[in-house]
Amino acid sequence: MSVPAAVVLIGAGEFGERVARLLGCDPARNRRIAGLDEMERAAGTGPAALVLAVGRPAPALCRRVDALALAAGCPWLPILAEPTHIRVGPWLGSPGGPCFECYHTRRLQHDNQRTTTQLVHRAVDGLTDFDAFGHLPHHGRLAAGLAEAFLSGGPDAGESSSLHDQVLSAKTGTGRISAHHVVPxxxxxxxxxxxxxxxxxxxxxxxxxxxxxxxxxxxxxxx
Known part of the structure; x- marks a missing residue:
């Protein structure tokens, strides 16, 4: 009997590692936690999907995971903590959905401070600290809860999933959640x-x- 492919949970920094632990705490679910130093090896095992949780914008790291997911032939889910929001999704690289570059381009397209955002991204991409903005304990639970909404449909849900091409954003100050579609x-x-x-x-x-x-x-x- 073949073993079902696992969802690989990659956590970067304290925030990301906490989210990965929360998502991977149920032994009944076929999920495996991998550190940054293990993600290449884990991605080479034929995973069902990759999930990256990180405590700040990290375009360079996201591109690394995007390349690993493309090579593995599986989708991946970003979980990013930003100064005022936690953003989860969409499924990247899945049938009918956007890739990371499309998602990143759309984010900048609708950002009225895109020049500043790009400067911040270039600055933080040079840091080894993946918790540059800090976070509160409940932010990890909030991020894991939003991610569970994607994972409960399964990484292979594809276009049948109502969240397939959406990004969920939660304001860290109020917890208010909004959803936005991402078109390639x-x-x-x-x-x-x-x-x-x-x-x-x-x-x-x-x-x-x-x-x-x-x-x-x-x-x-x-x-």
């Missing part, structure tokens, strides 16, 4: 299946927009 960039060769010719086809982006419109129609309530 039409210029992304990886997400659109484009050829190297530089003339991308856009079926996945069109499908993603169509799904978003259908959801908006279903959620619309007249005042």
């Amino acid at each position: 960039c039409h210029t992304c060769a990886r997400c659109t299946g484009a050829a190297d010719s530089g003339e991308p086809s856009r079926p996945r982006v069109v499908d993603a927009v169509a799904r978003l419109r259908e959801r908006e129609r279903g959620l619309h309530v007249d005042a």
Whole structure:
């Protein structure tokens, strides 16, 4: 009998390690905790998915995990603690969903202080401390709870999961939670299946927009 593939939980810094422990504390769930020094080896075991929890924005580390997930042929889930928010999702690299570069591009696209954000990202990427902004104990529980909403559907839920292409954001001061859809960039060769010719086809982006419109129609309530 073959052993089912495990979800690998990668924690960076105190916050990330706490979230990984919370998500991996139930022995009945097929989840394995791996440190940063173990993630390459763990990603090479054929995991069902990778989960990265880190206590600050970490684009360079996210790109490393994104490359590992791509090589392993599995999706991965980011859990990031920022100065005012905890952000979880979306599933990256899953069928119909965005890759990390698309997600990162969309974040900057809707950031009215993107120049400052990029400067901060470049600064913190040079740090070895993955808890640069600090966190409170309940922030770890909040992050784990949001992540469980994604994991309970299973990393293979794909487009059938209501959270498949969403990022959940919780304000650390109030706990208020919001959800936002992430649509792949039409210029992304990886997400659109484009050829190297530089003339991308856009079926996945069109499908993603169509799904978003259908959801908006279903959620619309007249005042």
